[in-house]
Amino acid sequence: MSFSAPSMENGFSSPRNESFPAGLRVLVVDDDPTWLKILEKMLKKCSYEVTTCGLAREALKLLRERKDGYDIVISDVNMPDMDGFKLLEHVGLEMDLPVLMMSVDGETSRVMKGVQHGACDYLLKPIRMKELRNIWQHVFRKKIHEIRDIESHDSYDGIQISRNGSELSDDGHMFCGEDLAYVKKRKDFENKHDDIGDHSSTKKHRVVWSVDLHQKFVKAVNQIGFDSKYEVGPKKILDLMNVPWLTRENVASHLQKYRLYLSRLQKENDLKASLGGIKLSDLPSKDPAGSFGLQSSINGNQNDVPNGRYQFSGDNFFAQDVDSKNHEGDLKRVVSETKRTLTADLPDPQDMRTQMSFDHSFGSLDSEVNFAAIPAPYSWSKAPENQFKEEHKPLLQLEDGFSQLPPSGIHNHIQIDDPLQSASSITSGLSMTGREICGPEKIKPLYPQYSSNHMSILSPKESAFDSFPVQSKSQMVKHQSFEPISTAISSMKPQGFNLSCITDFESCQRNLISATDSTFEPFNEDLTVCWLEGDCHSMNFGLPNVEFTDYIDPGFIAEFPIYLCDTLTSDTECPFDPPEYSIVDQGLFLS
């Protein structure tokens, strides 16, 4: 049950490289003491370090206290104090740990919900040893993704180049000349025919900033910020995004909106801060208005694919949940970004670092593969360089959305993945980024007040932050149905498996580490506390969906404040260690 404190500095679990899976720090959450015992026993047999907890809130507390104290979480779905889904959400948002859900019933909708919200796997009780033995795969998978992300960030140059040729996108998908050509042809075709009638034709292709696309955008922004040598501007962002059909104007427009959004966020924060409110505990979760209403896009791909192919239109089951997650993630990032902007550098909360990753995948399939790939003595801290190959999914593109559905997991993954990447990777240069974006220094006085307080945040109800909206697929469909691009495919990442492996291992590692290690414990106790309490749920992700609401809870969102807050002031430069922030990725979408 105890984890070795010392070891976890870098996010990776302890450095006991040797016996690979052994020592995996598992947090088991279940209100049923019997199961708790059973699981503990079984897990210990697997040589894992086990910590048990009967209350979800307590589990959250433990996790928050030691951000790097655990490698994986196994939680029951049905618990009195907090529903397992909520816990899942929190974990996904705050600490990016793999979470396994479990319950006695295997009702499809619940399993789906769990998976959509980021559960790596869903186990049905009674759980047997064989199901626990390989849970380390989820941890391992995550590490790989992190590395991959970082790597992608490092390859700034490469990316730029890629615009013209074929290259792997962040997602690991290939954009190739062919695609471009295809796109172009399509466009021409459409233009010629004008629309008349065809839905297909002509419409202007409005770019829909889906979560996925936005994530790319944010990632690019962060990256630029990171390398401070560059100023953040549409052009650079565009280059980094590596989305062939996107134009500088598109990016400029989005950036404008993004900046507005950030400034709004700030104002809100400031306000709240000044009010001093800190209590939030009561607020219910839903935030009415404000929210980040994101639209959903189940397909995550859509962005990539302007055509909007698969969208379900209306609805969405999946989408919603997924979105919500993303949103949340966005928020965080946004927040963090905002913070940065404001303050420039602060030590940031460790939380951020990894957190965002939501890549959860369906583990099973992958697992085997990974396993094989993994070199035997693998240390947690390192990732296997390239052992894996990327698997792309064949394009599924399909014209209709449905086809994709089946693999339920996929959707989630897609969206989720990105967040992770971005989050993890960026870490260090944060402050810069923020500034750049908002341009504190150079820019106008957007958020003057900022410096002052720490956060406090929020409340939310009203929603202060409202939104940065992302569009949903359905929308996309309408508008873009015909957009050019074929890249779409790229977006799909099926289970989280396609990792592109890293090439520059070293650098990756370096980054990871830096990112990970937390230098500071950022928050004040107060804040933290309140945060913990779950009160601050400031954010709203306005999600209309019923489902979503169910599990979202106030606490869920609460995080916002934390990130935001910083006290430090700003602007100056970014000193040395930038804290690891995650970036704001998706936050924009609100609607």
Place this chain on the structure above:
DNA sequence: AAACGAATAT
């Protein structure tokens, strides 16, 4: 000329 960013249009 190229790229920005704010304003304005759709």
Place this chain on the structure above:
DNA sequence: AATATTCGTT
């Protein structure tokens, strides 16, 4: 509301 376009600057 979300993007696209325009327009004056740099």
